[in-house]
Amino acid sequence: MTIELLFAMFLRAELAASVAILLVLGLRLPARRLLGAELSYGLWVLAPATALASLFPEFPELCRHAADRVWPSARVVDWAPVIGHARLLAPLWLLGAVVLAGLFALAQRRFDRQARAGLAGPAAAGFWPRMVVPADYAERFTAEERAMIRAHERAHMDRRDPTTNLFIAVCQAAGWFNPLAHLAARCARLDQELAIDAKVIAQYPKGRRRYAETLVKAHAHGFYSPLACALAMGGRHPLEVRLAMLGVRRISVRRDVCGFFAIGALGLTLALVLWTLTPI
Secondary structure (H helix, E strand, C coil): CCHHHHHHHHHHHHHHHHHHHHHHHHHHHHHHHHHCHHHHHHHHHHHHHHHHHCCCCCCCHHHHHHHHHHCCCCCCCCCHHHHHCHHHHHHHHHHHHHHHHHHHHHHHHHHHHHHHCCCCCCEEECCCCEEECCCCHHHHCCHHHHHHHHHHHHHHHHCCHHHHHHHHHHHHHHCCCCHHHHHHHHHHHHHHHHHHHHHHHHHCCCCHHHHHHHHHHHHCCCCCCCCCEECCCCCHHHHHHHHHHCCCCCCCHHHHHHHHHHHHHHHHHHHHHHHHHCCC
16 A cells, blocks of 8 residues: 555544544534533544545445535545555654654653642543642641542543543644644543533432532642543533532433434535545
């Protein structure tokens, strides 16, 4: 397989992911209100799933003819100019990806150094996740707050969210030239925290106020990590969103099931459309 074809396939996957990201950005807020934070976070699986699906073989002819009846001559993406300049563009892409990956590595190294000094956390960190807490953890947080923090970080570790964040960082580095990749990474990390907040509140239905106070208290400390799942992450706006979501009632199981199937159907439809519009 030549470098030209590989690069064209990569750009096709990036285009497919960008379309999925735009769709998720438009749906995540109404989905959060209707389906809850946990299923809203699940929408982000559409981006990598659609990118992967775009690399599969094209439709069988029967499906192709059916698609052409719906949108004739809609396959408008022409990859010839990209393929023609692949040997020039590929090294530039690789350079940008390596630079951004290096910046992420430096940020993670700084976080690890601060964690060893007792200045970072609470957070779940590491490829094999572990809980990181500051040196004054027992003094800063009450016993009830520490129980909530443990529940929060344990939920991250059970779902292996730090590993997910590593995958997000890899996608950011690969799509360093795409503004949507960086916006999606930030929004997905926020939605990840909202989903965990909802899970913890389900365990402590009468502890919303205490949990909110714990978030505010943790927000005043800590260092950024591109991989760790910190109790308090982002700036003022993400914290305000998380505090506001603590007052939302839990979504019913029936709505959870409906939301799960709706997301699956949406992902399948999106993949089929992109298969039709952007053949290699």
